Amino acid sequence: xxxxxxxxxxxxxxxxxxxxxxxxxxxxxxxxxxxxxxxxxxxxxxxxxxxxxxxxxxxxxxxxxxxxxxxxxxxxxxxxxxxxxxxxxxxxxxxxxxxxxxxxxxxxxxxxxxxxxxxxxxxxxxxxxxxxxxxxxxxxxxxxxxxxxxxxxxxxxxx
Amino acid sequence: xxxxxxxxxxxxxxxxxxxxxxxxxxxxxxxxxxxxxxxxxxxxxxxxxxxxxxxxxxxxxxxxxxxxxxxxxxxxxxxxxxxxxxxxxxxxxxxxxxxxxxxxxxxxxxxxxxxxxxxxxxxxxxxxxxxxxxxxxxxxxxxxxxxxxxxxxxxxxxxxxxxxxxxxxxxxxxxxxxxxxxxxxxxxxxxxxxxxxxxxxxxxxxxxxxxxxxxxxxxxxxxxxxxxxxxxxxxxxxxxxxxxxxxxxxxxxxxxxxxxxxxxxxxxxxxxxxxxxxxxxxxxxxxxxxxxxxxxxxxxxxxxxxxxxxxxxxxxxxxxxxxxxxxxxxxxxxxxxxxxxxxxxxxxxxxxxxxxxxxxxxxxxxxxxxxxxxxxxxxxxxxxxxxxxxxxxxxxxxxxxxxxxxxxxxxxxxxxxxxxxxxxxxxxxxxxxxxxxxxxxxxxxxxxxxxxxxxxxxxxxxxxxxxxxxxxxxxxxxxxxxxxxxxxxxxxxxxxxxxxxxxxxxxxxxxxxxxxxxxxxxxxxxxxxxxxxxxxxxxxxxxxxxxxxxxxxx
Numbered sequence: 128x129x130x131x132x133x134x135x136x137x138x139x140x141x142x143x144x145x146x147x148x149x150x151x152x153x154x155x156x157x158x159x160x161x162x163x164x165x166x167x168x169x170x171x172x173x174x175x176x177x178x179x180x181x182x183x184x185x186x187x188x189x190x191x192x193x194x195x196x197x198x199x200x201x202x203x204x205x206x207x208x209x210x211x212x213x214x215x216x217x218x219x220x221x222x223x224x225x226x227x228x229x230x231x232x233x234x235x236x237x238x239x240x241x242x243x244x245x246x247x248x249x250x251x252x253x254x255x256x257x258x259x260x261x262x263x264x265x266x267x268x269x270x271x272x273x274x275x276x277x278x279x280x281x282x283x284x285x286x
Numbered sequence: 287x288x289x290x291x292x293x294x295x296x297x298x299x300x301x302x303x304x305x306x307x308x309x310x311x312x313x314x315x316x317x318x319x320x321x322x323x324x325x326x327x328x329x330x331x332x333x334x335x336x337x338x339x340x341x342x343x344x345x346x347x348x349x350x351x352x353x354x355x356x357x358x359x360x361x362x363x364x365x366x367x368x369x370x371x372x373x374x375x376x377x378x379x380x381x382x383x384x385x386x387x388x389x390x391x392x393x394x395x396x397x398x399x400x401x402x403x404x405x406x407x408x409x410x411x412x413x414x415x416x417x418x419x420x421x422x423x424x425x426x427x428x429x430x431x432x433x434x435x436x437x438x439x440x441x442x443x444x445x446x447x448x449x450x451x452x453x454x455x456x457x458x459x460x461x462x463x464x465x466x467x468x469x470x471x472x473x474x475x476x477x478x479x480x481x482x483x484x485x486x487x488x489x490x491x492x493x494x495x496x497x498x499x500x501x502x503x504x505x506x507x508x509x510x511x512x513x514x515x516x517x518x519x520x521x522x523x524x525x526x527x528x529x530x531x532x533x534x535x536x537x538x539x540x541x542x543x544x545x546x547x548x549x550x551x552x553x554x555x556x557x558x559x560x561x562x563x564x565x566x567x568x569x570x571x572x573x574x575x576x577x578x579x580x581x582x583x584x585x586x587x588x589x590x591x592x593x594x595x596x597x598x599x600x601x602x603x604x605x606x607x608x609x610x611x612x613x614x615x616x617x618x619x620x621x622x623x624x625x626x627x628x629x630x631x632x633x634x635x636x637x638x639x640x641x642x643x644x645x646x647x648x649x650x651x652x653x654x655x656x657x658x659x660x661x662x663x664x665x666x667x668x669x670x671x672x673x674x675x676x677x678x679x680x681x682x683x684x685x686x687x688x689x690x691x692x693x694x695x696x697x698x699x700x701x702x703x704x705x706x707x708x709x710x711x712x713x714x715x716x717x718x719x720x721x722x723x724x725x726x727x728x729x730x731x732x733x734x735x736x737x738x739x740x741x742x743x744x745x746x747x748x749x750x751x752x753x754x755x756x757x758x759x760x761x762x763x764x765x766x767x768x769x770x771x772x773x774x775x776x777x778x779x780x781x782x783x784x785x786x787x788x789x790x791x792x793x794x795x796x797x798x799x800x801x802x803x804x805x806x807x808x809x810x811x812x813x814x815x816x817x818x819x820x821x822x823x824x825x826x827x828x829x830x831x832x833x834x835x836x837x838x839x840x
Binding site for chain 1: 300571
């Protein structure tokens, strides 16, 4: 069972990873996008997106999906950051997991874009990596973790 | 000038701490080279031919005297006692140690400076007109919006791993001094038919391997929508920009592939998600930003009297008069002039400035220019607010320090990247070519007779010397292991933007002064009356230049 950072803590993964050979994934199994599109019932479903697979097909099911995994095959491909924001801005509230070859120095940015779970290819550094979630205590922009940009909060704090 | 509050300071301080930890982990072998690369780049650190190069951000080219003194001290303590002004208004150090960089960044943070996003595939330093706020042809001061963009783009969580680097420039004047047509996003303050000022947004301009002029994606945007609209453009780019080939990854390639209509539609579509949301600018925020750039406390002077006195002084001292004519410009306030400090003395690398010169400029700016200095993308420095009655005293001190070469806007005011002497990307050296040309054309009367000419030199296709948009552009190329130089003619970075045409086969380094000489004499022979080099070139085309240069070469 693999481990991941979830809500700032290290925990075991309870989901089964994508298996392309399964024709009808059972509950508890993460689907790839193709498999997920074939599902008859998407309640409680889990789907993994690859770079190049935009989350638009998921938008009508944001209330039903329980887990979206966004895969980072290489840490320099930043498409997943936008996919995450897309999903959160369209009202997705389930688990949003970054998985793959991202690095701990990206955790703050990933979290700000709406990810709340982090499954790193290299598990050995998880304990140390958690600290990177707290690299910054203040931000200029609005993002998923802080819906108000600093310029709106500055004026609030002044009054 | 913008002044940090506790929020800005905290963000910059936390960034320093983060980078210190990253550097420690790298030096301890806990981060691979590949993983460390984007981390150091986004903190301004390149690994170069001889040593790392640290690029320090100068937001839209604005510096105060305290910052200049700090830069001088840093170049002494951590470098070789000089700095370099880049073509994007930043400051570069050529000899820092990788392990010293966290300390350098901490020093910079004490004077409200940083090196955030001066490199890497992210939103870079926003640039603007070096005469913002003092130019007579200005519709509105662009700097408050540059600062708003700076804050929005700083550590933006969604756009730190873009397909490629991303550069934004803003201009608020009739003449474009920020080269907005050659940026990933160019922003121009424009009035609509009712006179209300908003933004015209251009996308997809750029230099590099595939030079392109930006396309208009929005004719007029209400100011309050600036950030949400930029965010929509960036989101389209982040999702759809090419990542398979770094030479095709800039937004210009995407805009070109989609067509500007389809690109605009995609932006409008993305925009719906955030338009009118919390990132919409408030009047209060725009007012707050503008207050930082309020005019300084100008003396009320009789402009006519001041002009007459200056004219008389210039007539009495011809050398001073010549400097006033070449290196100072009309200021919007009577009794003041804008002074450009030339960093283009022959024998010194274009854009280089020593620690002593930085300290002198700090002192002179405190004394004569409200403690403020600006960097220009032509690699000079500007004292923007000098009373005409004090120009003489200022000039005398600049002259002693080698900072008064009267060549601003002329042939020897060469724009030049550090090239193969420093840069690991370069195909060829650029500094010796610049120096050879400056030495050949040391007759100022001839140089003035040629009129305004922009000569730009890049040591490679990455085009840091902006060779495509020089009236004369020189590009270093590698020909079977030998350094050669290709010449292009007819580029322009102004509102009549154009990209230069290649003259023909490339030349050896030692032939370059002759080649330039032939190009210039062709112009002198063919020009009509007051025609500038660019005007003549546009009228007669490239052929006469070609004929002259290559006949001579045979």
